[in-house]
Amino acid sequence: xxxxxxxxxxxxxxxxxxxxxxxxxxxxxxxxxxxxxxxxxxxxxxxxxxxxxxxxxxxxxxxxxxxxxxxxxxxxxxxxxxxxxxxxxxxxxxxxxxxxxxxxxxxxxxxxxxxxxxxxxxxxxxxxxxxxxxxxxxxx
Numbered sequence: 001x002x003x004x005x006x007x008x009x010x011x012x013x014x015x016x017x018x019x020x021x022x023x024x025x026x027x028x029x030x031x032x033x034x035x036x037x038x039x040x041x042x043x044x045x046x047x048x049x050x051x052x053x054x055x056x057x058x059x060x061x062x063x064x065x066x067x068x069x070x071x072x073x074x075x076x077x078x079x080x081x082x083x084x085x086x087x088x089x090x091x092x093x094x095x096x097x098x099x100x101x102x103x104x105x106x107x108x109x110x111x112x113x114x115x116x117x118x119x120x121x122x123x124x125x126x127x128x129x130x131x132x133x134x135x136x137x138x139x140x
């Protein structure tokens with residue numbers, strides 16, 4: 001009888017621990033995605049308008065897995081942890097022309113959109129979006 005009562009009390013605890021484990025995993029993935037997004041958007045901002053203009057193709061790519069060195073141009077750079085391999089990024093950069101200018105060929109700003117995608121077990125792909133505007137201060 002004691003064993004039956006004990007096992008009935010233990011079952012809800014097991015379910016609670018399993019749910020807690022899944023929730024913790026989701027929170028970890030969301031935290032990593034947010035950190036990646038903020039880091040990549042800050043990197044884009046650090047290039048400024050001239051840097052984006054001269055490296056435009058670098059800021060337009062389809063899904064890229066987060067692996068390899070953190071600084072692509074430096075093979076000796078610290079590498080992404082293996083856990084980050086489940087995350088992919090896509091960046092789309094658009095030129096926005098200056099409508100107020102008599103010369104419509106002048107780019108007023110770049111609109112940068114970053115999407116991070118990852119898989120959760122048994123769920124569809126999870127997506128998290130970021131964006132920024134990088135302004136051409138020379139035309140004002």
